[in-house]
Amino acid sequence: MAFGPHLLLAALEGLVTSAVLALTALGLSLVFGVMRVVNVAHGEFFMLGAVLAWAISTAISGHPALGFLAALVLAPLIVGAIALVAERLVLRRLNYNPEATIVATIGMLYIIQQLALTFYGPGARPVEPPFSYRILLPWFGYSGYKLSIIAASAFLLLATWFVLTRTKIGLIMRATQYDSETAQAFGIPVDRVYAGVFALGAMLAAVAAVLIVPISQAHYLMGQDPLLLSFIVVIIGGLGSLRGTLVAAVLIGLSDGIISVFFSPTLAKIIATLLVAMVLVFRPQGLFGTASR
């Protein structure tokens, strides 16, 4: 394949990765930024989103788009509710202590994963895409659905940005993130903000998973890769920084796409991990993060 089309394919693949990664990592970043909780179970919320998408879309007959749309709405809501319960039952009781919550979320990771294995099974199950239009380029064909993932993700990211910066809820969240004690003194129900943020973080992961599941199938172990990549993105971008997370997601996604296509996917992973090491050594707060107070 000639260089031009080769690069185009690489960029497309990279953008799809970036789109999903940005949503997932944003959830992780929000939870850390506001709550100072490193949610190791984040990947499992992603997996739950995909598994629920399968369950919902198979339960609804008729055109595949119907089932998919229902999954797109319901799956994140259910995952959000599960996250809310987990937050109330576990994280809150640990007073959001950073060390304790890491251990607790590791426990949640295993519990969710094993429950999925028990009730959903070890198989990989497909979800039909809402439409299966194949874009025919002169050099190769490309899935129209994949392109729509990029658009959907961009829309959701914009919506999140709008909520965070232009609404009262966003203001409360940012105030809590900036200084939770002062926020509490000003009458902000920090406790409820935490619960909401944790649920929102999980919902972002779940919605990313619903978007990706028609092209990658639901499987109980699928949460591992997104977790690792989200950590990479969040560390490079700066924990708690929305802008940093976005920039890093696009950077990692595109470089992953381009390096994988031109060289090898293993090399892409090596470079991303190396980048994390470099950032941790030379700029521990991340590219866009502010030094912790």
Next chain:
Amino acid sequence: MTDKNGFFDLSKTGLSRRTALKGLAAGAGLAVAPGFVRYSQAQSSASLKIGFQSHRTGIGAAYGRWYEKTTAAAIKAINDAGGINGRPVEVIIEDDGTDPGRGAEVVGKFATQHKTDIVFGTLFSHVVIGSAPAAGEAKMPYFVVSEGHHVASTKLNRYVFQPGITDVKSQIQAMAPWIAANAGKKVTQIFPDFAFGYDHRDYLPPALKAQGAEVIAQIAIPPTESSFTKYFPQIPAETEVIYHVMVGPAVLTFVKELGEFYGSNRPQLFGFIDSLEATDINSPGLEFLDGSHFWEGSPRYAQPDDSAAQQAYRAAVGIDDNGAAVGDPKDVSTAAHMFGCWETLYVVKKAMEDAGYKGPEDRAKLVEATEALTEFAEGPEHPQGPKTFNGKIHQCFGIQNISKVEGGKLKVVHKTKIEDGLYEPEGDYTTQAL
């Protein structure tokens, strides 16, 4: 900073858990060791125990499930007919997570805790390779249904057998003439990046060269990969045939993305059915496969010329004419491989009867009796077809099917002969001490 701690904590927790498990295992081993002398309770009525190392979870889960179904059906048939040496057979299943390290632990567990007579049933080649040393050390006969060439390469040990399914080297050698004559001369290979894939990588090029065709590119893909489009630009434009064999939970995605990439304007496709095992070939997005060819160990779809034995086998295992579970057309089987479980168990039965096998003290006799076998006739015990067995390399050789996708079904268009797949043995297990 906290996140750094997070990573460290994660790895620490993982390590300490593993260490704890190892400690437990060691403790259990110690507790068991003094009582190693077996009670002579294994009398004529006690059941024979077969330890089934199953891929219940991990990337091999779809195979594991169907291997279990086939094994259960075969054991039922054997027990209904009076068992082995007049004793009933019992299967004990342990999950290996399709993981080589866990596989070796499972073999150890069968040897010391369950005290099974043999271990059986492993498919994924890296698990076989990882578990074989443990089986050799425990002097535990280990009957695998793996398809890989590792057993026949004689690089494992005398306790490992593969009497129920032909190895990849032989399959490739038998099919190469058909590929070169009917599909094309310039071949690009796509294979999983681990032991099983390397058999394809290493044995296809010489086999095709002998037929005047050549492999022009080789693309290795990790078996845990979930997205494949990024690999396809590596397929050279002059490719006439794409030879694909993929495994793992994402095989459907692999084939779908191949279809998106090429559409109907594709090179010829020759695949190992592994790329679609346990997956409906009529899934949306797979229409482009129409007219392409697949290797099948045993045909997924019932064929018009199926023998009575094949029909009886399909009924016993519970698969319909489309190779899906009876009553659930969406639950597609791993028909091309799982017949090997059925046939291997009948080989074990024959060898145990020849050896007059009574209990674990006769394991060496069982090994020798298995090595003495030479052929298996087609019939209810070997429904896939006749086979020869080479006791020196512990490997059987059977016929292979090449099937064409036609009208949403796989139709067998060519059957190889046993002789097509025979090669010079690379060693001799029988010279190893028992």
